[in-house]
Amino acid sequence: MVRLDRIGKRYGRGPWVLRDVTLSVEPGEAVVVTGGNGSGKSTLLRIAAGLSKPTSGSVSRPRSVGWMPERFPPGVRLSARDYLRHLAAVRGVPVRWDLVEALGFVGDPDAPMATLSKGNTQKIALVQALMARDLLVLDEPWSGLDVAAAATLRAFLTSSEAAVLVTDHHGHDLPGARVLPLGASSGGVVIELARVGSLLPQVSALEGVLSAAAVGSGARVEVAAAHSDEVLASVLRLGCSVRSVRS
Template sequence: MRLDGVGRRYGVRGPWVLRDVDLDVPARALVRVEGTNGSGKSTLLRLLAGIDRPSTGRITGRPRTAYVPERFPVSLPFTAVGYLTHLGRIHGLPGPEATRRGTEWLERFGAAGHARTRLAELSKGTSQKVAVAQALLAEPDLLVLDEAWTGLDGGAREVLDRAVAERVADGGTVVFVDHDPQRLAGAADARYRVADGRLLTHEESGPAAAATAAAGPQVLIEAEGAAGSLPDAGTPQLPGGPEIAPGPDGTTRLTVPAAHSDALLRALLTARPPWHIRSVTAVPLPHAAALPATDDSPAPHEAPLP
Protein backbone atom coordinates (compact mmCIF):
# COMPACT_ATOMS: atom_id res chain seq x y z
CA MET A 1 0.00 0.00 0.00
CA ARG A 2 1.36 3.42 -0.92
CA LEU A 3 0.45 7.04 -0.03
CA ASP A 4 1.80 9.70 -2.42
CA GLY A 5 1.47 13.39 -1.56
CA VAL A 6 -1.63 12.74 0.52
CA GLY A 7 -3.31 15.66 2.28
CA ARG A 8 -6.60 16.05 4.12
CA ARG A 9 -8.64 19.10 5.04
CA TYR A 10 -12.27 19.45 6.08
CA GLY A 11 -14.05 22.04 3.99
CA VAL A 12 -12.78 24.06 1.05
CA ARG A 13 -11.19 26.67 3.32
CA GLY A 14 -10.58 24.46 6.33
CA PRO A 15 -7.09 24.08 7.80
CA TRP A 16 -4.95 21.21 6.57
CA VAL A 17 -5.02 18.38 9.10
CA LEU A 18 -2.45 16.42 7.05
CA ARG A 19 -0.34 17.42 4.09
CA ASP A 20 2.32 15.96 1.78
CA VAL A 21 2.23 12.49 3.33
CA ASP A 22 4.41 9.95 1.50
CA LEU A 23 4.31 6.49 3.05
CA ASP A 24 4.92 2.89 2.10
CA VAL A 25 2.93 0.44 4.22
CA PRO A 26 4.71 -2.92 3.87
CA ALA A 27 3.19 -6.36 4.26
CA ARG A 28 3.86 -8.39 7.43
CA ALA A 29 4.71 -5.36 9.57
CA LEU A 30 3.72 -3.66 12.82
CA VAL A 31 3.61 0.14 12.42
CA ARG A 32 3.16 2.55 15.33
CA VAL A 33 1.89 6.12 14.79
CA GLU A 34 2.49 8.70 17.52
CA GLY A 35 1.67 12.36 18.03
CA THR A 36 -0.02 14.79 20.36
CA ASN A 37 -3.79 14.99 20.59
CA GLY A 38 -5.27 16.80 17.60
CA SER A 39 -2.14 16.27 15.50
CA GLY A 40 -3.96 14.23 12.84
CA LYS A 41 -3.26 10.64 13.93
CA SER A 42 -6.89 9.54 13.67
CA THR A 43 -7.25 11.24 10.29
CA LEU A 44 -4.22 9.31 9.01
CA LEU A 45 -5.66 6.03 10.28
CA ARG A 46 -9.04 6.71 8.64
CA LEU A 47 -7.26 7.39 5.36
CA LEU A 48 -5.32 4.13 5.67
CA ALA A 49 -8.53 2.23 6.44
CA GLY A 50 -10.44 3.79 3.55
CA ILE A 51 -13.00 5.36 5.90
CA ASP A 52 -11.90 8.81 4.72
CA ARG A 53 -10.64 10.04 1.35
CA PRO A 54 -7.67 12.32 0.74
CA SER A 55 -8.28 15.90 -0.34
CA THR A 56 -5.14 15.69 -2.43
CA GLY A 57 -2.68 12.97 -3.42
CA ARG A 58 -3.23 9.26 -4.09
CA ILE A 59 -3.55 6.05 -2.09
CA THR A 60 -2.89 2.87 -4.07
CA GLY A 61 -2.72 -0.84 -3.35
CA ARG A 62 -4.99 -0.90 -0.28
CA PRO A 63 -5.40 -4.55 0.79
CA ARG A 64 -8.41 -6.12 2.49
CA THR A 65 -8.76 -3.91 5.57
CA ALA A 66 -10.48 -3.89 8.96
CA TYR A 67 -10.65 -0.91 11.28
CA VAL A 68 -11.29 -0.33 14.99
CA PRO A 69 -12.47 3.28 15.46
CA GLU A 70 -11.68 5.50 18.41
CA ARG A 71 -15.41 5.61 19.27
CA PHE A 72 -17.78 2.68 18.91
CA PRO A 73 -21.36 3.25 17.59
CA VAL A 74 -23.29 1.72 20.50
CA SER A 75 -26.65 2.99 19.20
CA LEU A 76 -26.80 0.43 16.36
CA PRO A 77 -29.81 -1.95 16.57
CA PHE A 78 -27.89 -5.21 17.05
CA THR A 79 -26.98 -7.68 19.75
CA ALA A 80 -23.25 -8.23 20.17
CA VAL A 81 -23.20 -11.46 18.18
CA GLY A 82 -25.69 -10.07 15.66
CA TYR A 83 -23.40 -7.12 15.00
CA LEU A 84 -20.37 -9.39 14.59
CA THR A 85 -22.30 -11.62 12.19
CA HIS A 86 -23.38 -8.56 10.18
CA LEU A 87 -19.82 -7.21 9.96
CA GLY A 88 -18.46 -10.64 9.11
CA ARG A 89 -20.86 -10.89 6.19
CA ILE A 90 -19.79 -7.44 5.00
CA HIS A 91 -16.22 -8.75 5.05
CA GLY A 92 -17.35 -11.62 2.81
CA LEU A 93 -17.86 -14.44 5.31
CA PRO A 94 -20.91 -16.73 5.13
CA GLY A 95 -23.37 -16.00 7.93
CA PRO A 96 -22.72 -19.16 9.99
CA GLU A 97 -18.95 -18.71 9.71
CA ALA A 98 -19.22 -15.06 10.75
CA THR A 99 -21.30 -16.07 13.78
CA ARG A 100 -18.82 -18.79 14.72
CA ARG A 101 -15.81 -16.50 14.51
CA GLY A 102 -17.60 -13.70 16.33
CA THR A 103 -18.57 -16.03 19.15
CA GLU A 104 -15.01 -17.33 19.42
CA TRP A 105 -13.61 -13.81 19.73
CA LEU A 106 -16.16 -12.88 22.37
CA GLU A 107 -15.01 -15.95 24.30
CA ARG A 108 -11.34 -14.98 23.94
CA PHE A 109 -12.10 -11.52 25.31
CA GLY A 110 -14.16 -12.92 28.19
CA ALA A 111 -17.43 -11.48 26.86
CA ALA A 112 -19.26 -14.63 25.76
CA GLY A 113 -21.97 -13.99 28.36
CA HIS A 114 -22.94 -10.79 26.51
CA ALA A 115 -23.37 -12.36 23.06
CA ARG A 116 -27.14 -11.80 23.09
CA THR A 117 -27.00 -8.40 24.81
CA ARG A 118 -27.97 -5.39 22.71
CA LEU A 119 -25.13 -3.02 21.94
CA ALA A 120 -26.82 -0.09 23.69
CA GLU A 121 -26.92 -2.09 26.93
CA LEU A 122 -23.24 -3.08 26.98
CA SER A 123 -20.70 -1.46 29.28
CA LYS A 124 -18.00 0.67 27.69
CA GLY A 125 -15.42 -2.07 28.20
CA THR A 126 -17.57 -4.79 26.67
CA SER A 127 -18.50 -2.50 23.76
CA GLN A 128 -14.80 -2.05 23.08
CA LYS A 129 -14.32 -5.83 23.04
CA VAL A 130 -17.05 -6.09 20.39
CA ALA A 131 -15.43 -3.27 18.40
CA VAL A 132 -12.11 -5.11 18.38
CA ALA A 133 -13.70 -8.50 17.66
CA GLN A 134 -15.44 -7.20 14.50
CA ALA A 135 -12.06 -6.35 13.00
CA LEU A 136 -10.21 -9.48 14.09
CA LEU A 137 -12.81 -12.00 12.91
CA ALA A 138 -12.20 -10.92 9.30
CA GLU A 139 -8.49 -11.86 9.45
CA PRO A 140 -7.65 -8.75 7.37
CA ASP A 141 -4.46 -8.11 5.45
CA LEU A 142 -4.37 -4.61 7.00
CA LEU A 143 -5.62 -4.08 10.55
CA VAL A 144 -5.96 -0.43 11.65
CA LEU A 145 -6.33 0.18 15.41
CA ASP A 146 -7.18 3.65 16.74
CA GLU A 147 -6.79 3.53 20.56
CA ALA A 148 -8.19 -0.02 20.47
CA TRP A 149 -6.78 -0.89 23.91
CA THR A 150 -8.51 2.02 25.67
CA GLY A 151 -11.36 0.79 27.86
CA LEU A 152 -10.24 -2.85 27.86
CA ASP A 153 -9.42 -4.65 31.10
CA GLY A 154 -5.94 -6.06 31.64
CA GLY A 155 -6.80 -9.55 30.42
CA ALA A 156 -8.44 -8.25 27.25
CA ARG A 157 -5.44 -6.02 26.53
CA GLU A 158 -3.18 -9.07 26.68
CA VAL A 159 -5.53 -10.91 24.30
CA LEU A 160 -5.33 -8.00 21.86
CA ASP A 161 -1.53 -7.90 22.17
CA ARG A 162 -1.41 -11.59 21.21
CA ALA A 163 -3.93 -11.09 18.40
CA VAL A 164 -1.77 -8.35 16.89
CA ALA A 165 1.28 -10.60 17.01
CA GLU A 166 -0.72 -13.43 15.40
CA ARG A 167 -1.96 -11.17 12.59
CA VAL A 168 1.59 -10.05 11.73
CA ALA A 169 2.91 -13.63 11.99
CA ASP A 170 0.21 -14.70 9.52
CA GLY A 171 1.44 -12.13 7.02
CA GLY A 172 -0.78 -9.17 7.82
CA THR A 173 0.09 -5.57 8.60
CA VAL A 174 -1.09 -3.76 11.73
CA VAL A 175 -1.03 0.05 12.04
CA PHE A 176 -1.90 1.34 15.50
CA VAL A 177 -2.16 4.37 17.76
CA ASP A 178 -2.18 4.03 21.53
CA HIS A 179 -1.75 6.46 24.45
CA ASP A 180 0.52 4.00 26.29
CA PRO A 181 4.12 4.52 25.12
CA GLN A 182 4.93 1.00 26.35
CA ARG A 183 2.23 -0.65 24.24
CA LEU A 184 3.97 -3.37 22.18
CA ALA A 185 7.27 -1.68 23.10
CA GLY A 186 10.15 -2.93 20.99
CA ALA A 187 7.87 -4.91 18.66
CA ALA A 188 7.16 -2.23 16.03
CA ASP A 189 8.91 -2.57 12.69
CA ALA A 190 8.40 1.15 11.99
CA ARG A 191 7.45 4.20 14.04
CA TYR A 192 6.12 7.51 12.76
CA ARG A 193 5.05 10.75 14.39
CA VAL A 194 2.44 13.22 13.15
CA ALA A 195 3.41 16.82 13.93
CA ASP A 196 2.18 20.07 12.42
CA GLY A 197 0.25 18.10 9.81
CA ARG A 198 3.36 16.27 8.62
CA LEU A 199 4.28 12.60 8.93
CA LEU A 200 7.79 12.19 10.32
CA THR A 201 9.89 9.09 10.81
CA HIS A 202 10.90 8.28 14.38
CA GLU A 203 14.41 9.58 13.67
CA GLU A 204 13.06 12.88 12.34
CA SER A 205 10.94 13.47 15.45
CA GLY A 206 13.83 13.59 17.94
CA PRO A 207 14.60 16.11 20.72
CA ALA A 208 14.20 19.15 18.46
CA ALA A 209 10.75 18.04 17.41
CA ALA A 210 9.81 17.37 21.02
CA ALA A 211 10.96 20.87 22.02
CA THR A 212 8.85 22.38 19.25
CA ALA A 213 5.82 20.43 20.43
CA ALA A 214 6.34 21.61 24.02
CA ALA A 215 6.17 25.22 22.81
CA GLY A 216 2.86 24.62 21.08
CA PRO A 217 -0.69 24.78 22.36
CA GLN A 218 -1.87 23.41 25.65
CA VAL A 219 -4.31 20.52 25.99
CA LEU A 220 -7.25 20.59 28.40
CA ILE A 221 -8.34 17.23 29.80
CA GLU A 222 -11.66 17.05 31.64
CA ALA A 223 -11.90 13.91 33.76
CA GLU A 224 -13.52 12.47 36.84
CA GLY A 225 -11.91 10.22 39.41
CA ALA A 226 -10.59 9.89 42.94
CA ALA A 227 -8.22 12.75 43.72
CA GLY A 228 -6.13 10.53 45.99
CA SER A 229 -5.34 8.12 43.15
CA LEU A 230 -2.85 10.51 41.52
CA PRO A 231 0.26 12.42 42.70
CA ASP A 232 -0.06 16.10 43.51
CA ALA A 233 -0.17 18.61 40.65
CA GLY A 234 3.18 19.97 39.53
CA THR A 235 5.20 17.02 40.87
CA PRO A 236 7.53 15.07 38.58
CA GLN A 237 5.32 11.99 39.05
CA LEU A 238 2.43 13.64 37.22
CA PRO A 239 3.43 14.03 33.51
CA GLY A 240 3.77 17.62 32.35
CA GLY A 241 3.07 19.11 35.81
CA PRO A 242 -0.46 20.09 34.74
CA GLU A 243 -2.48 22.96 36.12
CA ILE A 244 -5.47 21.47 37.94
CA ALA A 245 -8.80 23.17 38.56
CA PRO A 246 -12.30 21.98 39.46
CA GLY A 247 -14.69 21.49 36.54
CA PRO A 248 -18.47 21.19 36.26
CA ASP A 249 -20.43 18.26 37.72
CA GLY A 250 -17.60 17.14 39.98
CA THR A 251 -15.06 16.79 37.19
CA THR A 252 -11.43 17.92 37.26
CA ARG A 253 -9.75 20.01 34.56
CA LEU A 254 -6.08 19.36 33.87
CA THR A 255 -4.20 21.69 31.51
CA VAL A 256 -0.87 20.41 30.21
CA PRO A 257 1.52 21.16 27.31
CA ALA A 258 0.43 19.18 24.26
CA ALA A 259 3.73 17.27 24.21
CA HIS A 260 2.86 15.72 27.58
CA SER A 261 -0.86 15.09 27.02
CA ASP A 262 -0.52 11.43 25.96
CA ALA A 263 1.57 10.61 29.03
CA LEU A 264 -0.89 12.39 31.32
CA LEU A 265 -3.82 10.53 29.78
CA ARG A 266 -1.97 7.28 30.38
CA ALA A 267 -1.47 8.23 34.04
CA LEU A 268 -5.18 8.95 34.41
CA LEU A 269 -6.28 5.76 32.64
CA THR A 270 -3.89 3.52 34.60
CA ALA A 271 -4.53 5.09 38.02
CA ARG A 272 -6.10 2.86 40.68
CA PRO A 273 -9.02 3.29 40.36
CA PRO A 274 -8.78 4.58 36.76
CA TRP A 275 -10.14 8.00 35.86
CA HIS A 276 -12.95 8.48 33.34
CA ILE A 277 -11.97 10.86 30.52
CA ARG A 278 -14.84 13.21 29.64
CA SER A 279 -13.14 15.28 26.95
CA VAL A 280 -9.77 16.27 25.47
CA THR A 281 -9.54 19.67 23.74
CA ALA A 282 -6.76 21.86 22.37
CA VAL A 283 -6.14 25.30 23.90
CA PRO A 284 -4.88 27.71 21.18
CA LEU A 285 -1.92 29.94 21.86
CA PRO A 286 -2.71 33.64 22.34
CA HIS A 287 -2.78 35.60 19.08
CA ALA A 288 -2.38 32.35 17.11
CA ALA A 289 -4.35 31.52 14.01
CA ALA A 290 -7.25 29.15 14.36
CA LEU A 291 -6.09 25.61 15.03
CA PRO A 292 -7.69 22.42 13.69
CA ALA A 293 -10.28 20.85 15.97
CA THR A 294 -8.84 18.38 18.45
CA ASP A 295 -11.03 15.60 17.11
CA ASP A 296 -9.48 15.68 13.60
CA SER A 297 -12.95 15.14 12.15
CA PRO A 298 -16.34 16.82 11.91
CA ALA A 299 -18.23 13.53 12.17
CA PRO A 300 -20.19 12.96 15.40
CA HIS A 301 -18.94 9.39 15.60
CA GLU A 302 -16.90 6.92 13.67
CA ALA A 303 -18.33 3.53 12.77
CA PRO A 304 -16.73 0.58 11.06
CA LEU A 305 -19.88 0.12 9.02
CA PRO A 306 -19.43 1.18 5.33
Protein backbone atom coordinates in the same frame (compact mmCIF):
# COMPACT_ATOMS: atom_id res chain seq x y z
CA MET B 1 -0.08 -3.73 1.73
CA VAL B 2 -1.42 -0.22 2.26
CA ARG B 3 0.43 2.75 0.81
CA LEU B 4 -0.24 6.43 1.40
CA ASP B 5 1.68 8.66 -1.00
CA ARG B 6 2.14 12.34 -0.02
CA ILE B 7 -1.23 12.50 1.72
CA GLY B 8 -2.67 15.89 2.62
CA LYS B 9 -5.97 16.69 4.27
CA ARG B 10 -7.77 19.94 4.99
CA TYR B 11 -11.43 20.81 5.46
CA GLY B 12 -12.60 23.59 3.19
CA ARG B 13 -10.10 26.46 3.39
CA GLY B 14 -9.06 25.59 6.92
CA PRO B 15 -5.52 24.68 7.98
CA TRP B 16 -3.91 21.47 6.80
CA VAL B 17 -4.57 18.64 9.24
CA LEU B 18 -2.07 16.46 7.37
CA ARG B 19 0.50 17.44 4.78
CA ASP B 20 2.84 15.32 2.65
CA VAL B 21 2.55 12.13 4.72
CA THR B 22 3.99 9.08 2.98
CA LEU B 23 3.64 5.67 4.56
CA SER B 24 3.59 2.03 3.50
CA VAL B 25 2.74 -0.94 5.71
CA GLU B 26 3.57 -4.42 4.47
CA PRO B 27 1.68 -7.63 5.35
CA GLY B 28 2.82 -8.82 8.77
CA GLU B 29 4.14 -5.36 9.69
CA ALA B 30 2.76 -3.02 12.36
CA VAL B 31 2.97 0.77 12.52
CA VAL B 32 1.94 2.79 15.58
CA VAL B 33 0.93 6.40 14.86
CA THR B 34 1.62 8.74 17.77
CA GLY B 35 1.05 12.45 18.42
CA GLY B 36 -0.92 14.87 20.53
CA ASN B 37 -4.54 15.87 20.15
CA GLY B 38 -5.07 17.56 16.80
CA SER B 39 -1.98 16.04 15.21
CA GLY B 40 -4.07 14.18 12.60
CA LYS B 41 -3.77 10.60 13.88
CA SER B 42 -7.44 9.67 13.49
CA THR B 43 -7.66 11.53 10.17
CA LEU B 44 -4.73 9.52 8.82
CA LEU B 45 -6.32 6.24 9.89
CA ARG B 46 -9.69 7.14 8.37
CA ILE B 47 -7.94 7.88 5.08
CA ALA B 48 -6.01 4.60 5.24
CA ALA B 49 -9.23 2.66 5.91
CA GLY B 50 -11.07 4.36 3.04
CA LEU B 51 -13.56 6.28 5.18
CA SER B 52 -12.23 9.70 4.20
CA LYS B 53 -10.71 10.98 0.96
CA PRO B 54 -7.43 12.88 1.07
CA THR B 55 -7.32 16.43 -0.23
CA SER B 56 -4.04 15.63 -1.97
CA GLY B 57 -2.00 12.51 -2.58
CA SER B 58 -3.08 8.96 -3.30
CA VAL B 59 -3.91 5.77 -1.40
CA SER B 60 -3.74 2.11 -2.36
CA ARG B 61 -5.14 -0.48 0.01
CA PRO B 62 -6.06 -4.19 -0.07
CA ARG B 63 -9.62 -5.44 -0.36
CA SER B 64 -10.20 -6.83 3.13
CA VAL B 65 -9.91 -3.96 5.64
CA GLY B 66 -10.88 -4.01 9.30
CA TRP B 67 -11.67 -0.62 10.86
CA MET B 68 -12.22 0.16 14.51
CA PRO B 69 -12.96 3.79 15.46
CA GLU B 70 -11.85 5.29 18.77
CA ARG B 71 -15.51 5.66 19.77
CA PHE B 72 -17.92 2.90 18.79
CA PRO B 73 -21.19 4.33 17.37
CA PRO B 74 -23.86 4.45 20.10
CA GLY B 75 -27.35 3.05 19.72
CA VAL B 76 -26.52 -0.12 17.74
CA ARG B 77 -29.61 -2.31 18.10
CA LEU B 78 -28.11 -5.52 16.75
CA SER B 79 -26.93 -7.99 19.33
CA ALA B 80 -23.21 -8.67 19.56
CA ARG B 81 -23.77 -12.09 18.01
CA ASP B 82 -25.79 -10.76 15.05
CA TYR B 83 -23.41 -7.83 14.59
CA LEU B 84 -20.40 -10.13 14.22
CA ARG B 85 -22.31 -12.54 11.98
CA HIS B 86 -23.38 -9.69 9.71
CA LEU B 87 -19.88 -8.25 9.29
CA ALA B 88 -18.36 -11.69 8.81
CA ALA B 89 -20.86 -12.37 6.02
CA VAL B 90 -20.09 -9.03 4.38
CA ARG B 91 -16.36 -9.83 4.39
CA GLY B 92 -16.81 -13.49 3.48
CA VAL B 93 -14.90 -14.69 6.54
CA PRO B 94 -15.84 -16.89 9.51
CA VAL B 95 -16.88 -15.30 12.80
CA ARG B 96 -13.97 -15.32 15.25
CA TRP B 97 -15.76 -16.56 18.36
CA ASP B 98 -12.34 -17.65 19.65
CA LEU B 99 -11.29 -13.99 19.78
CA VAL B 100 -14.46 -13.04 21.63
CA GLU B 101 -13.58 -15.59 24.31
CA ALA B 102 -9.85 -14.75 24.32
CA LEU B 103 -10.56 -11.08 24.95
CA GLY B 104 -12.68 -12.01 27.96
CA PHE B 105 -16.12 -10.91 26.80
CA VAL B 106 -18.50 -11.48 29.73
CA GLY B 107 -21.70 -9.81 28.57
CA ASP B 108 -24.77 -11.35 26.98
CA PRO B 109 -23.94 -11.91 23.28
CA ASP B 110 -27.66 -11.79 22.45
CA ALA B 111 -28.22 -8.41 24.13
CA PRO B 112 -28.30 -5.22 21.99
CA MET B 113 -24.85 -3.69 21.58
CA ALA B 114 -26.17 -0.44 23.06
CA THR B 115 -26.71 -2.15 26.43
CA LEU B 116 -23.17 -3.51 26.82
CA SER B 117 -20.54 -1.99 29.07
CA LYS B 118 -17.78 0.10 27.48
CA GLY B 119 -15.24 -2.68 27.93
CA ASN B 120 -17.43 -5.36 26.37
CA THR B 121 -18.43 -3.05 23.53
CA GLN B 122 -14.74 -2.38 22.87
CA LYS B 123 -14.05 -6.09 22.69
CA ILE B 124 -16.80 -6.72 20.13
CA ALA B 125 -15.65 -3.69 18.12
CA LEU B 126 -12.14 -5.15 18.12
CA VAL B 127 -13.24 -8.60 17.03
CA GLN B 128 -15.22 -7.28 14.06
CA ALA B 129 -12.10 -5.42 12.86
CA LEU B 130 -9.68 -8.28 13.56
CA MET B 131 -11.74 -10.59 11.33
CA ALA B 132 -10.41 -8.76 8.24
CA ARG B 133 -7.71 -10.58 6.30
CA ASP B 134 -5.42 -7.94 4.82
CA LEU B 135 -5.36 -4.63 6.73
CA LEU B 136 -6.25 -3.79 10.34
CA VAL B 137 -6.80 -0.09 11.08
CA LEU B 138 -7.42 0.46 14.79
CA ASP B 139 -7.88 3.84 16.47
CA GLU B 140 -6.85 3.65 20.16
CA PRO B 141 -7.69 -0.08 20.39
CA TRP B 142 -6.46 -0.44 23.99
CA SER B 143 -8.90 2.14 25.34
CA GLY B 144 -11.27 0.55 27.86
CA LEU B 145 -9.59 -2.86 27.87
CA ASP B 146 -8.57 -4.66 31.03
CA VAL B 147 -4.98 -5.89 31.49
CA ALA B 148 -5.67 -9.43 30.26
CA ALA B 149 -7.54 -8.26 27.14
CA ALA B 150 -4.79 -5.73 26.37
CA ALA B 151 -2.19 -8.50 26.50
CA THR B 152 -4.31 -10.69 24.21
CA LEU B 153 -4.64 -7.86 21.70
CA ARG B 154 -0.89 -7.21 21.79
CA ALA B 155 -0.13 -10.88 21.09
CA PHE B 156 -2.65 -11.00 18.22
CA LEU B 157 -1.30 -7.88 16.51
CA THR B 158 2.31 -8.99 16.94
CA SER B 159 1.63 -12.32 15.22
CA SER B 160 -0.89 -11.11 12.61
CA GLU B 161 -0.17 -11.69 8.92
CA ALA B 162 -2.18 -8.59 8.03
CA ALA B 163 -0.75 -5.09 7.76
CA VAL B 164 -1.49 -3.30 11.05
CA LEU B 165 -1.94 0.45 11.53
CA VAL B 166 -2.88 1.68 15.00
CA THR B 167 -2.91 4.85 17.08
CA ASP B 168 -1.90 4.86 20.72
CA HIS B 169 -1.20 7.68 23.16
CA HIS B 170 -0.94 5.49 26.27
CA GLY B 171 2.46 3.98 25.43
CA HIS B 172 1.44 0.34 25.01
CA ASP B 173 4.31 -1.82 23.88
CA LEU B 174 3.89 -3.50 20.49
CA PRO B 175 7.08 -5.49 19.86
CA GLY B 176 8.66 -4.95 16.46
CA ALA B 177 6.31 -2.10 15.46
CA ARG B 178 7.51 1.02 13.66
CA VAL B 179 6.48 4.37 15.13
CA LEU B 180 5.16 7.24 13.00
CA PRO B 181 5.06 10.47 15.05
CA LEU B 182 2.74 13.25 13.88
CA GLY B 183 2.70 16.87 15.00
CA ALA B 184 5.00 18.63 17.40
CA SER B 185 6.36 16.67 20.31
CA SER B 186 6.43 19.91 22.29
CA GLY B 187 2.66 20.33 21.99
CA GLY B 188 3.12 23.40 19.80
CA VAL B 189 2.71 24.07 16.09
CA VAL B 190 4.91 22.62 13.34
CA ILE B 191 5.63 24.93 10.40
CA GLU B 192 7.33 23.52 7.31
CA LEU B 193 9.18 26.24 5.38
CA ALA B 194 10.78 26.49 1.96
CA ARG B 195 13.36 29.04 0.73
CA VAL B 196 15.04 29.43 4.09
CA GLY B 197 18.74 28.91 3.36
CA SER B 198 20.91 31.45 5.20
CA LEU B 199 17.87 32.88 6.99
CA LEU B 200 17.74 29.97 9.44
CA PRO B 201 19.50 31.86 12.30
CA GLN B 202 16.97 34.70 11.99
CA VAL B 203 14.07 32.26 11.98
CA SER B 204 15.49 30.48 15.04
CA ALA B 205 15.74 33.80 16.91
CA LEU B 206 12.07 34.73 16.48
CA GLU B 207 10.06 34.92 19.69
CA GLY B 208 8.06 31.74 20.26
CA VAL B 209 10.28 29.46 18.15
CA LEU B 210 11.07 26.32 20.16
CA SER B 211 13.33 24.67 17.58
CA ALA B 212 14.31 25.11 13.94
CA ALA B 213 16.08 22.48 11.84
CA ALA B 214 17.24 22.74 8.24
CA VAL B 215 15.55 20.39 5.77
CA GLY B 216 17.27 20.82 2.43
CA SER B 217 16.86 24.48 1.49
CA GLY B 218 13.88 24.70 3.85
CA ALA B 219 13.29 24.14 7.56
CA ARG B 220 11.04 22.43 10.08
CA VAL B 221 10.11 24.89 12.81
CA GLU B 222 8.34 24.11 16.09
CA VAL B 223 6.55 27.11 17.55
CA ALA B 224 4.66 27.71 20.79
CA ALA B 225 0.97 27.79 19.85
CA ALA B 226 0.46 31.27 21.31
CA HIS B 227 3.11 32.73 18.94
CA SER B 228 2.26 30.85 15.75
CA ASP B 229 0.52 33.75 13.96
CA GLU B 230 3.36 36.17 14.72
CA VAL B 231 6.00 33.69 13.57
CA LEU B 232 4.12 32.99 10.34
CA ALA B 233 3.93 36.71 9.58
CA SER B 234 7.62 37.16 10.39
CA VAL B 235 8.90 34.31 8.20
CA LEU B 236 6.86 35.59 5.27
CA ARG B 237 8.38 39.06 5.73
CA LEU B 238 11.83 37.45 5.73
CA GLY B 239 11.06 35.93 2.33
CA CYS B 240 10.47 32.33 3.34
CA SER B 241 7.65 30.26 1.85
CA VAL B 242 5.25 28.32 4.10
CA ARG B 243 4.69 24.73 2.93
CA SER B 244 2.46 23.51 5.74
CA VAL B 245 1.25 24.22 9.26
CA ARG B 246 0.25 21.45 11.69
CA SER B 247 -0.89 21.65 15.27
